[in-house]
Amino acid sequence: MSEITYQDIDNTVLASLRRPSLPYWLLITVLFLGVLIGLGCWLYQIFVGVGVGGQNSPVNWGTYLINFVFWVGIAHSGTLISAILHLFRAGWRNPIARAAETMTVFAVCIAGLFPFIHLGRVWLVYYMLPYPNQRYLWPNFQSPLVFDVVAISTYLIVSSLFWYTGLLPDLATVRDRSEGVRKKIFRILSLGWTGHHEQWRHHTRAYLFFAALATPLVISVHSVVSWDFALGIVPGWHSTIFAPYFVAGAIHSGLAMVLTLMIPLRKIFHYERFITRDVLENVAKTIVFTGLIVGYAYLLEYFIAWYSGNSVEQETFRWRAVGEYSVEFWIMIICNSLIPLLFFFKRIRRSVPWLFGISIFVNIGMWYERFVIIIGSVAHDFIPHAWGLYAPSAIEIGILLGSFSVFFFLFMLFAKHLPSVSMTELKEALLKGATHAR
Amino acid sequence: MPARRYVLGSFKGESEATLAIEALKKSSWELDRVHTPFPSHKISEALKGKKSRVGYFTLMGGIIGFLTGFALAVYTAVQWNIIVSGKPVVAWIPFLIVGFEFTILFAVFGNVVGLLTQARLPEFDTLKVYDPRFSGEYFGIVATCDEGEEQKLKDFLTNMGGEVNAFEG
Numbered sequence: 001m002s003e004i005t006y007q008d009i010d011n012t013v014l015a016s017l018r019r020p021s022l023p024y025w026l027l028i029t030v031l032f033l034g035v036l037i038g039l040g041c042w043l044y045q046i047f048v049g050v051g052v053g054g055q056n057s058p059v060n061w062g063t064y065l066i067n068f069v070f071w072v073g074i075a076h077s078g079t080l081i082s083a084i085l086h087l088f089r090a091g092w093r094n095p096i097a098r099a100a101e102t103m104t105v106f107a108v109c110i111a112g113l114f115p116f117i118h119l120g121r122v123w124l125v126y127y128m129l130p131y132p133n134q135r136y137l138w139p140n141f142q143s144p145l146v147f148d149v150v151a152i153s154t155y156l157i158v159s160s161l162f163w164y165t166g167l168l169p170d171l172a173t174v175r176d177r178s179e180g181v182r183k184k185i186f187r188i189l190s191l192g193w194t195g196h197h198e199q200w201r202h203h204t205r206a207y208l209f210f211a212a213l214a215t216p217l218v219i220s221v222h223s224v225v226s227w228d229f230a231l232g233i234v235p236g237w238h239s240t241i242f243a244p245y246f247v248a249g250a251i252h253s254g255l256a257m258v259l260t261l262m263i264p265l266r267k268i269f270h271y272e273r274f275i276t277r278d279v280l281e282n283v284a285k286t287i288v289f290t291g292l293i294v295g296y297a298y299l300l301e302y303f304i305a306w307y308s309g310n311s312v313e314q315e316t317f318r319w320r321a322v323g324e325y326s327v328e329f330w331i332m333i334i335c336n337s338l339i340p341l342l343f344f345f346k347r348i349r350r351s352v353p354w355l356f357g358i359s360i361f362v363n364i365g366m367w368y369e370r371f372v373i374i375i376g377s378v379a380h381d382f383i384p385h386a387w388g389l390y391a392p393s394a395i396e397i398g399i400l401l402g403s404f405s406v407f408f409f410l411f412m413l414f415a416k417h418l419p420s421v422s423m424t425e426l427k428e429a430l431l432k433g434a435t436h437a438r
Numbered sequence: 439m440p441a442r443r444y445v446l447g448s449f450k451g452e453s454e455a456t457l458a459i460e461a462l463k464k465s466s467w468e469l470d471r472v473h474t475p476f477p478s479h480k481i482s483e484a485l486k487g488k489k490s491r492v493g494y495f496t497l498m499g500g501i502i503g504f505l506t507g508f509a510l511a512v513y514t515a516v517q518w519n520i521i522v523s524g525k526p527v528v529a530w531i532p533f534l535i536v537g538f539e540f541t542i543l544f545a546v547f548g549n550v551v552g553l554l555t556q557a558r559l560p561e562f563d564t565l566k567v568y569d570p571r572f573s574g575e576y577f578g579i580v581a582t583c584d585e586g587e588e589q590k591l592k593d594f595l596t597n598m599g600g601e602v603n604a605f606e607g
Binding site for chain 2: 005006007010130136138139140141142146147150151154157158161162165169172173175176177187188191192193194195196197198199200201202203204205206209210213216217220224424425427428431
C-alpha cells in the first residue's frame with residue numbers, strides 16, 4: 001500500500017457514494033422483489049396460520065430455526081474481524097472491517113426476525129420480555145430460549161453501537177466533502193466530530209473497550225444458541241461439544257459470507273488496491289482453520305456416539321450418513337470440511353474466482369449443517385413409531401428467499417450511502433506501513 | 439488583559455505536525471488543540487495526554503449490569519416460587535449467564551456514555567474554526583497568543599511547514 005496516499009483513500013471510498021448507475025438500480029429492484037416475496041409469504045402465514053409451513057410433529061423446528069441459526073452465524077465473523085482481530089492488532093482486517101461489521105448488524109436483525117416468524121402469532125412476541133404484567137407471568141431465566149432473547153438483543157445493540165462508534169470519523173469525512181442536504185445529514189450523524197485530539201484520546205480507548213467486550217460476547221452468543229439444542233435431551237443435540245462447535249461453525253460461515261460480499265464489492269467500487277489479494281488470502285487461511293475445527297467436530301460427534309455405547313445416539317448418527325437426509329449430510333461434509341481444504345494451495349487461495357466459488361459452497365454447506373442438526377435429530381429420535389420426515393413448504397422457501405434478499409438489499413443500500421471501507425483505519429494502516437497492513 | 443487570538447495551522451504530514459507541536463510546547467504560545475484525520479500515536483505522545491477515563495464508565499456500567507441481570511433473574515424466579523423436579527428456584531448457574539449478558543450490555547452503555555461525556559460529543563461549535571481537510575489528509579494545530587503576537591505566531595507555524603489559513607477572535 002506504499003504508493004497510496006490519504007487522498008487516494010478518500011477519493012476512492014467517497015466515489016462509491018456517487019449517484020448509482022443503472023445496473024445498481026436493476027439489482028436493487030430484483031432484490032426488492034425478493035423482499036416483497038418474503039414479506040408476502042410471512043403475511044400469508046400470519047393470516048392463515050403457522051400450519052402453512054412444513055413443520056409438524058416430530059419436526060416442529062423447521063427452516064425458520066435453521067435460518068435463525070444460519071444468520072446468527074453469519075453475524076459472527078463481523079465481530080471476529082472488527083473486535084478479535086483488532087485486539088490481535090492484525091492490520092490486514094482494516095480494509096474489510098467496516099463491511100464485515102455492517103454485515104453483522106444486518107445479519108443479527110434478520111436472525112432476530114426468525115423467532116418472530118416461527119412464533120406464528122407474532123403479535124404476542126412481547127410475552128418474551130420481562131415486565132410486570134396482569135398475567136403474573138415472567139420469562140423463565142433458566143431456559144436457554146430466554147438466554148437467547150437476552151443474548152441476541154444484547155448482541156444486536158452492542159454490534160450496532162460498535163459499528164456506529166467506528167463509523168463516526170468517516171461520517172465526518174463524508175460531511176466535509178459534501179454539499180447541501182447530505183452535508184446537513186452527515187453533520188448531525190457525525191455528532192460534530194472534528195478529529196480533535198481529545199476526541200481521539202477517548203475514542204481509541206472506547207473502541208478498545210468495545211472490542212474487549214464484544215469478544216466474549218460473540219463467543220457467548222453462539223454458545224447460547226447452541227444450548228437451545230444441547231440442553232434438550234434429543235440425540236444428536238445433547239452434547240457438551242456444541243458450544244465450541246457452533247462458535248467455530250459460525251465464524252466459518254461468516255468468513256465465507258465476507259468473501260462472498262467483498263469480492264464483488266472490491267470489483268464494483270475499485271477497492272482492489274485496499275482489499276488486496278493478501279487480505280483475501282488471509283480470510284481464506286482463517287477459513288481453512290475454522291473448516292478444520294468444524295471437520296474435527298463432525299468426526300468427534302461420531303466418536304462420542306460410538307464411545308458412549310448409547311444405541312439411540314449411535315442410530316441417530318448412522319442414520320445421518322445413510323438415511324433419508326444423507327444427501328444434506330454429505331453436502332455439509334463436502335462443502336464445509338473438504339472443499340475449504342483447497343485453500344491449502346496458494347494458487348487457489350490467491351485466485352479471486354476460486355475464493356468466490358468456495359465461499360458460496362461454504363455458505364451452502366453451513367446452511368445444510370443447520371438442517372442436518374436441527375431437522376435430522378428430531379426427525380429420528382428415541383421411538384421408531386414417532387419418527388417422521390420434514391420438507392420445507394413453498395411459504396418457508398419464500399421466506400428464506402426473502403431473508404437473503406433483504407440481507408443483500410440492505411447491504412447494497414449501505415454500500416451506496418455510507419463508506420463501505422473505513423477510511424480512518426486504512427490511513428492508520430498506511431502510516432504503519434505495508435508490512436503491518438498486510 | 440489583552441484579547442487572545444487563535445491561529446490555525448494546517449500541516450500536510452504527521453511528522454511536520456509533530457515537530458510543530460513539540461516546538462510550540464517549548465514556546466511562550468499556548469497550544470489549544472490538534473485535529474488529525476486518524477488517531478496518531480506520534481502526536482498523542484508529543485501532546486503527552488493523560489489516559490482516558492472512559493474505562494471507569496465502562497467498569498461502572500459492567501458492575502451495574504451484572505447486578506441488574508442477576509437481580510432480574512432472581513426476582514422473576516421468586517415470583518413463581520414453585521420447585522420443579524427438585525431444582526432450586528434461584529438457580530445460580532443459569533442466572534450467571536443472564537448476569538454475564540447484562541454485564542456486557544451495560545458495560546457498553548457505560549462505554550458510550552463515557553465516550554460522549556469525555557469527548558464532549560455532540561459538539562458543533564468547533565466546526566466554526568475548522569478546515570474540512572482535517573478529516574482527509576491534513577493535520578491542524580490551533581494555538582493561542584496575545585493580540586500583538588499574532589503575526590509572530592503565524593510566522594512560527596509557517597516556518598514549521600504549515601499553512602496558516604484561519605483565525606479566530
